[in-house]
Amino acid sequence: MSTSEWKPPGKGDLRSPCPALNILANHGYLPHDGKNLSAAQITEALNKHLNVSRGFANFMARMAVYLVGSKGVCSLEDFGKHNVIEHDASLTRQDASLGNNIKVDPSLVDDLLSHAVDGRITIDTLAKFRNIRYEDSLERNKDCCFGMKQRKTAYGESALLLSVLGQATNQEVDVETAKVILKEERLPDGWQKGSGQVTFCDVWKLQSKIEKRSDEMKNEKKDS
Ligand code: HEM
CATH class of the missing domain: 1.10.489.10 (Chloroperoxidase-like)
Known part of the structure; x- marks a missing residue:
């Protein structure tokens, strides 16, 4: 999928409670299936496509993957774990x-x-x-x-x-x-x-x- 294309989530694709992260996945700036995301991928997408400073994007992404993920990766759905960030x-x-x-x-x-x-x-x-x-x-x-x-x-x-x-x-x-x-x-x-x-x-x-x-x-x- 070309990255500027917008496609809603299909069967088996995972999404989060965060509109911004979902937007990035729906446009293909993050993996469209919403799985196996690393802090580096999230940082890059926030910086390049939403113009969040690299330092701030990196801070949010690292903290978030650490809190909800496992072995350095997480899915978008993981962000829905209640009372972690959600x-x-x-x-x-x-x-x-x-x-x-x-x-x-x-x-x-x-x-x-x-x-x-x-x-x-x-x-x-x-x-x-x-x-x-x-x-x-x-x-x-x-x-x-x-x-x-x-x-x-x-x-x-x-x-x-x-x-x-x-x-x-x-x-x-x-x-x-x-x-x-x-x-x-x-x-x-x-x-x-x-x-x-x-x-x-x-x-x-x-x-x-x-x-x-x-x-x-x-x-x-x-x-x-
Ligand atoms: C690593 C970066 C980010 C992570 C991990 C993240 C994660 C989350 C999570 C878990 C929620 C759910 C909170 C709730 O229960 O309402 C949320 C909500 C939200 N996020 Fe993000 N977010 C990130 C970046 C951003 C950015 C850059 C924006 C910019 C638009 C954004 C906008 C929002 C908004 C507006 C909500 C509130 C939605 C609501 O209350 O219904 N997020 N985010």
């Missing part, structure tokens, strides 16, 4: 004890997109939807586990969404683009990289902003 209150997946924690739930994506601000997924959209997803998990999932580790991971993922996928559009993603990315797990035609590579520092700063905004929104709700 966690409750995801934006686009059900909690492990309520449903499928790996495959996207299109109704959750619709819900997320309905919180767009002027047709764009922004810091405020993600701050608000993170609170909604957390409250929903607390209410419906008696096994809900969302402590500091899960919280930091979840805000990190929201920051990755805006900084990596919105890198050429000032850290915002328009609704149509987000729909293609999150529902089809495809890079939309015309998706562009930014001028510089996305670093750990970029994501860290954005993560703090989204988390702070979530807390402000929670307090505003309490006061009203």
Whole structure:
């Protein structure tokens, strides 16, 4: 398969709870079957095709394969091991004890997109939807586990969404683009990289902003 071709997973192909890793596999930038991935392969794909700085990509990939894999390799499905990296209150997946924690739930994506601000997924959209997803998990999932580790991971993922996928559009993603990315797990035609590579520092700063905004929104709700 040529690498720029997009092909959804077929019978026997494995996928993860991470939209970005699935996109890379669906385009053939990672093995399409989602099996036997090494940290080096993931680093290369993140760096070359999503413009994540090599250092940051290498850090994430090594840490992840170490945590979920065995003998230096893992499958995309391994990333779904509950409470290793995967966690409750995801934006686009059900909690492990309520449903499928790996495959996207299109109704959750619709819900997320309905919180767009002027047709764009922004810091405020993600701050608000993170609170909604957390409250929903607390209410419906008696096994809900969302402590500091899960919280930091979840805000990190929201920051990755805006900084990596919105890198050429000032850290915002328009609704149509987000729909293609999150529902089809495809890079939309015309998706562009930014001028510089996305670093750990970029994501860290954005993560703090989204988390702070979530807390402000929670307090505003309490006061009203
Ligand atoms: C080695 C690199 C990466 C690994 C191992 C990884 C792994 C994961 C895992 C296990 C989850 C599931 C968490 C959950 O339960 O919700 C996740 C979610 C997510 N990842 Fe990645 N990821 C990586 C890189 C990226 C990059 C570069 C992006 C950039 C767009 C990204 C975007 C996201 C988003 C937006 C979610 C949240 C999905 C949701 O809450 O429904 N990830 N990732």
